Amino acid sequence: GQNIDQPTEMTATEGAIVQINCTYQTSGFNGLFWYQQHAGEAPTFLSYNVLDGLEEKGRFSSFLSRSKGYSYLLLKELQMKDSASYLCAASRDNYGQNFVFGPGTRLSVLP
Amino acid sequence: NAGVTQTPKFQVLKTGQSMTLQCAQDMNHEYMSWYRQDPGMGLRLIHYSVGAGITDQGEVPNGYNVSRSTTEDFPLRLLSAAPSQTSVYFCASSSPGQGAYEQYFGPGTRLTVT
Numbered sequence: 001g002q003n004i005d006q007p008t009e010m011t012a013t014e015g016a017i018v019q020i021n022c023t024y025q026t027s028g029f030n031g032l033f034w035y036q037q038h039a040g041e042a043p044t045f046l047s048y049n050v051l052d053g054l055e056e057k058g059r060f061s062s063f064l065s066r067s068k069g070y071s072y073l074l075l076k077e078l079q080m081k082d083s084a085s086y087l088c089a090a091s092r093d094n095y096g097q098n099f100v101f102g103p104g105t106r107l108s109v110l111p
Numbered sequence: 112n113a114g115v116t117q118t119p120k121f122q123v124l125k126t127g128q129s130m131t132l133q134c135a136q137d138m139n140h141e142y143m144s145w146y147r148q149d150p151g152m153g154l155r156l157i158h159y160s161v162g163a164g165i166t167d168q169g170e171v172p173n174g175y176n177v178s179r180s181t182t183e184d185f186p187l188r189l190l191s192a193a194p195s196q197t198s199v200y201f202c203a204s205s206s207p208g209q210g211a212y213e214q215y216f217g218p219g220t221r222l223t224v225t
Contacts, residue, residue: 042216096212101154
């Protein structure tokens with residue numbers, strides 16, 4: 001079957017570090033993606049892992065372990081504007097399309 | 112560039128009516144997709160296309176049709192609207208030429224079926 005799990009909600013303090021975990025089971029796998037979605041808006045791309053290891057982009061990093069079906073998104077130096085939902089998605093085909101999305105993790109950053 | 116545009120932004124339909132949600136992109140992207148987003152369920156893929164003339168089904172294709180006659184446009188047709196199709200619909204596009212398969216999403220269409 002196709003299944004992606006991530007925590008429903010998380011809370012963190014401004015300036016802190018937060019890790020959002022994602023586990024996946026999909027038939028076919030060609031990459032793990034993270035998107036940010038503010039309330040009432042469209043998702044925007046954050047990061048992409050196709051090989052095991054860590055990808056770093058400024059304050060955001062993403063990690064993938066294909067053997068464990070596990071990824072995480074690390075957000076450093078949290079800012080109030082990081083309050084949003086974070087969507088984990090797995091691509092299932094060779095085109096990097098045919099995505100399955102997780103339910104999203106709603107992150108609240110408190111002052 | 113306008114990016115990905117969707118029309119209409121809001122729509123109310125009665126059960127049994129049909130309509131077409133429009134999606135267009137001006138980035139010359141090969142790949143386009145349609146998703147629906149319901150509370151607590153994340154995004155679910157309806158149909159996608161990897162090029163003009165090529166479409167495939169996603170996770171929840173029933174009740175929806177698509178066609179891709181041009182690179183720019185990817186309309187989604189609701190054949191006979193049902194209350195279960197009340198949702199927010201997002202169109203997205205991407206291109207392997209940009210390396211990371213980053214999807215660009217349109218602003219969404221909020222559809223209510225009564």
